[in-house]
Amino acid sequence: MKTERQEIICNCCKKIIQKKSRIPDTEFLHVEKEWGYFSEKDGEIQEFDVCETCYDEWVKSFQIPVKTIEVTELV
Ligand SMILES: [Zn+2]
Numbered sequence: 001m002k003t004e005r006q007e008i009i010c011n012c013c014k015k016i017i018q019k020k021s022r023i024p025d026t027e028f029l030h031v032e033k034e035w036g037y038f039s040e041k042d043g044e045i046q047e048f049d050v051c052e053t054c055y056d057e058w059v060k061s062f063q064i065p066v067k068t069i070e071v072t073e074l075v
Pocket residue numbers: 010011012013014015050051052053054055
């Protein structure tokens with residue numbers, strides 16, 4: 001389901017991550033989760049976008065730090 005590029009706003013801080021119909025040049029976290037039978041949100045799809053600043057703050061609150069893998073880019 002690919003529609004026209006929509007404006008992307010950070011759910012956390014309301015900052016505009018990506019302006020409408022612009023070439024994407026900003027990295028952000030997009031989460032889409034379809035909750036299933038074993039959850040209390042059975043049959044619901046939830047999605048949100050988080051800008052990099054909020055992502056960093058969020059991740060800092062984790063008890064276990066995120067796993068970081070260095071990607072060697074082959075250009
Ligand atoms: Zn944000």
